[in-house]
Amino acid sequence: MRAWPKVASLGLGLIPVAVLTAMLASIVFNALPAITDAGISELASTKFFKDSATGETHYGVLPTVWGSVEVMIIAMALALPVSLAMAIFAAELAPGRLGGAMRMLLGLMSGIPPIVYALMAVLFVAPFMIPKFTGNLSYSDVHPEKIGFTPAQWPPPDVPWSAGAFAWDRTGINNSVLLGGIMLALLAIPFMAPLIEDALHNVPGEPKQASLALGAGQWRTLTRITLPHALSGIISAVRLGALKVLGDVMIVLFVVGFAAPRFPDPPWDVLERNTPLTALGSGLIGGFTTSGTSSCQSTGCSVGYFAALVLLVLAFVIVGLTAILERKFRRKFSA
Numbered sequence: 001m002r003a004w005p006k007v008a009s010l011g012l013g014l015i016p017v018a019v020l021t022a023m024l025a026s027i028v029f030n031a032l033p034a035i036t037d038a039g040i041s042e043l044a045s046t047k048f049f050k051d052s053a054t055g056e057t058h059y060g061v062l063p064t065v066w067g068s069v070e071v072m073i074i075a076m077a078l079a080l081p082v083s084l085a086m087a088i089f090a091a092e093l094a095p096g097r098l099g100g101a102m103r104m105l106l107g108l109m110s111g112i113p114p115i116v117y118a119l120m121a122v123l124f125v126a127p128f129m130i131p132k133f134t135g136n137l138s139y140s141d142v143h144p145e146k147i148g149f150t151p152a153q154w155p156p157p158d159v160p161w162s163a164g165a166f167a168w169d170r171t172g173i174n175n176s177v178l179l180g181g182i183m184l185a186l187l188a189i190p191f192m193a194p195l196i197e198d199a200l201h202n203v204p205g206e207p208k209q210a211s212l213a214l215g216a217g218q219w220r221t222l223t224r225i226t227l228p229h230a231l232s233g234i235i236s237a238v239r240l241g242a243l244k245v246l247g248d249v250m251i252v253l254f255v256v257g258f259a260a261p262r263f264p265d266p267p268w269d270v271l272e273r274n275t276p277l278t279a280l281g282s283g284l285i286g287g288f289t290t291s292g293t294s295s296c297q298s299t300g301c302s303v304g305y306f307a308a309l310v311l312l313v314l315a316f317v318i319v320g321l322t323a324i325l326e327r328k329f330r331r332k333f334s335a
Contacts, residue, residue, distance in 0.1 A: 024312070027305050027308050027309050027312065028309060030301065030302060030305035031302060031305040031306040031308070031309045032302070033298065033299070033302035034059070034299065034302035034303045034305065034306040035306070037299050037302065038059045038299060038302075038303065042058065042059055042060065043059060043060065043061055043303070043306060044060065044061075044062055045058065045060035045062060046060050046062050046063055046262060046263035047060045047262060048060045048061070048063060048064070048262070048280075057299070059299070059300075059303045061277070061280065061303070061306065061307055061310060062263065063262060063263045063264070063274055063275070064274075064275050064276060064277045064279075064280040064307065065277060065310060065314070066263065066264070066267060066274065067177065067256070067274035067275050067276040067277070068246060068276040068277045068278070068311065068314060069314070070177050070181075070267075070268075070270065070274060071177050071180050071181050071184060071245070071252065071256070071274075071276050072184075072242055072245050072246050073181075074177065074178060074180075074181025074182070074184075074185070074270060075180075075181045075182075075184035075185045075187075075188055075245045076185075076188070076238065076241065076242055076245065077181075078181065078182065078185035079184075079185040079188040079189045079192060079241060079245075080192070080238060080241075082185075082189050082193075083188070083189050083192040083193040083196055083237070083241070084193075084196055084234070086102065086106070086189070086193040086197075087193050087194075087196035087197040087199075087200055088200065088222065089102070090102045090103055090106075090193075090197050091197045091200040091201055092200065092218070092222060092226065093218075103194065103197070106190045106193050106194055107190075107194070108190075109189070109190035110190040110191055110194070112187075112190075114187055114248055114249075114250040114251050115250050117183045117184075117186055117187050117251050118183065118250050118251045118253070118254035118255060119254070120183065120186075176255075176256070176270065176271045176272060176273060177256060177270045177271070177272060177273070177274050178270040178271060179255050179256075180251060180252050180255040180256045180276075181270070183251045183255055184245045184248060184251055184252075185245075187244070187245070187248065187251065188241040188244055188245050191240070191241055191244055192237045192238070192240070192241040195233070195236065195237035195240065195241075196230075196233070196234050196237045198233065199230040199232075199233020199234055199236070199237065200226060200227075200230050200233075202230070202233060203225070203226050203229040203230050204229070207225045207229065208221055208225050208226060211224065211225045228329075231329045232326045232327075232329045232330040235322050235325050235326045235329065236322070236326055238322065239318060239319060239322035239323075239326075242318055242322075243315055243318060243319070246276075246278075246311070246314060246315060246318070247278060247311070247315070248278060249278045249279065249282050252275070252276050252278060252279045253279050253282065253283075256273055256274070256275050256276065256279060257273050257275050257279065258275060258279055258280065258282075258283035277307045277308070277310055277311040277314075278311065280304070280307050281304040281305070281307035281308045281311070282304070283304075284300045284301065284303055284304030284307065285300075285301055285304040285305070
């Protein structure tokens with residue numbers, strides 16, 4: 001009779017493990033046809049498009065792998081400083097009521113669904129992105145002949161360009177990896193800031209009190225005592241925020257698009273529409289990237305599952321690297 005709590009706990013704990021195992025097995029099983037039909041060399045290529053003349057379809061996922069990494073770097077580069085500043089203010093600097101109000105605001109923001117941020121991008125483009133990165137609120141009405149080009153020569157052939165990219169876009173689709181990173185940063189900030197604040201609250205009070213007693217100011221105590229001791233928790237928050245950004249589908253579908261036809265040139269061009277793996281996989285499985293129907297084609301479906309498999313590998317790499325760093329700093333400051 002006394003063993004039933006252990007058995008029940010073990011059974012309940014194995015449920016997510018079994019679900020994850022089944023999910024991984026399903027993804028691998030459905031991704032195998034992509035490897036056998038398209039081949040690893042084709043999947044690792046930089047081309048993803050359907051040739052209307054020959055009917056040949058290329059399924060290179062390498063651009064979308066870089067798209068996932070690129071949008072994650074942009075989002076975390078924007079979200080981490082803001083989240084860290086908000087957490088420090090709420091935990092160390094703000095008065096009691098103001099800190100509580102900020103925590104309540106972060107809780108409300110964390111409940112906003114991603115579709116809201118995706119729809120915000122439509123309003124965000126016109127007042128901010130277009131004037132900042134094109135210099136003209138009505139840039140879609142630019143006449144090439146006024147700057148020395150004929151419409152047939154626009155954009156210039158020697159300029160790297162893809163439909164939908166700033167600042168040569170005349171299709172009316174105003175999106176880019178930069179805009180996707182900004183929207184994902186807004187999604188990650190209310191998720192990361194409370195976690196960082198908890199890490200700051202978990203720092204023992206004795207080292208901070210000793211630092212203040214020895215004459216160190218509040219800022220020096222924060223930078224030399226509080227933040228180093230909370231670094232393992234901050235890394236954990238960064239890991240969860242990066243995984244949340246990496247796995248988002250709705251925002252990148254609305255903001256960046258379904259497919260990455262080629263590798264961006266140069267690779268760091270954040271104004272390109274370089275689709276992440278999540279958008280590519282959902283687009284292929286939905287049948288929206290290679291045909292005009294909404295049915296899932298056999299090869300397209302398997303490539304979509306292969307994109308999901310690559311996304312899982314990226315997630316495991318992030319988890320492994322951050323776990324190593326977290327363990328290193330925890331041992332350093334617990335000794």
